[in-house]
Amino acid sequence: MSETIRVFAGDCTTTFDGARDCARTHRGRVAVVVKPDRTVLVHDADGYQPVAWLTRPDSLTVETDSGGFGLVARADDQTLRVVANESSGWVEYPVTEAGVPVGSHPETGEPLVRAGGAVVGLDSDARFPLPAGATVLDDTCDECGLPTIRAEAGDAFELCLDRSCASLDDAVRERFDRAWTCPDCGSDLRIIRRGGRLLAGCDAYPDCETAFSIPAGVVVDECACGLPVFETARGRRCLDGICDRFAG
Template identity: 70%
Template sequence: MDSIRVFAGDCTVSFEGSRDRTQRGRVVVVAKPDRTVLVHDAGGYQPVAWLTRADSLTVESGPGSFGLVARAGDQTLTVDSNDVTGRAEYPASDAGVPVGSHPDTGDPLVRTNGSVVALDSGTEYRLPAGATVLDETCDDCGLPLMRVERGAPFEVCIDRRCDPLDDHVKDRFDGEWSCPDCGSPLRILRRSGRLLAGCDAYPECETAFSLPAGVVGDDCDCGLPTFETGRGRRCLDSTCEGR
């Protein structure tokens, strides 16, 4: 698991870049796993110096002292300790919306950055685009269910190994539509990480369309289905201008 490092003491802080400055005081220095560095003094919420997602971060820590250098492009933040009053390292994760707990370990589950993550173990369940995590849990494993629209709404487990979304979409839409180029059935398949409606005549016919996040509506002028999505109606063929 990632960790946040915290240092406190009498420090000299120098910043070179958009506005050169040097400051000294009893401050708290926070170094995050993404190489963001924050230097806080006694007042306000705004750090007195910072560098966000530095290209490089070097921390040297010895008995009674520490030093830090962070660089991003032509900007450099340097912290040198004159007197150390404390130092610590703490486990850290992204903060997210609570969505229950793991049924086996009791580990808190949070939704963040397109995933559901177990806070203590770091176990991650990647979510499809547009998925909504539900209050209900899976009858088989106890993890939360998610609602996903891929032609129709499906409620499946967030653990794709437990209840694969692809299987539900195949059961509903495999062979439902015809290839506009050769007339062969369009099969539901996953290729290069994408869920597709691809021509059954492949490789002779390479026609394939990504399934959008939405629900099937009427037929498009071209004969393919339209999808009602969060951005409005669109054809299965994203390049089609029909409605």
């Protein structure tokens, strides 16, 4: 869901006070930007850097009336005050995360962008988390029409962006469940999700608590310890990230 950004403009007196800085006061016709995370930026006509700012304050108070506007932002021992001597006005606009375009939503038609670790919709609360290292492809899912992704977790899988349509966990489980043996007790390793992580965990749990996070990479070899070796973006590694028998 989009949030909002607020912009105030006018002849303002801006005062910043902090324990490590003496109080600074400016007056001029400025634009004050209040971001969704409450960061306040005061811009004048000179250069790109704000006259004053306070990043993610602990508290923010904004007052508006027919006579103008005023705001106070506080973070620890820092206080930023902006008071309009003469108001030019204020507006509020919807904003979203900005990212790389990856297509459109098949149901709503809204643009989809990749922003950080997810694909998000620009006009709704649509959000699709991405597996680590995943690539969004140009193709679309035959079932729902959303973009497809390529994700590596022992093998390379091409799946729907929507986990409820095609689950990476299910794909990895079908390919690797019971494929490896626990080095501590000899039981099968099962593909499970625990604590938000995809794991190869011992089937004898809780008697044996051995479990390994499955890295973003593909299996290319077998380690001297018997576990698989993965080719990852950082090079080759044993499934056991601290294996003392892995030759590299």
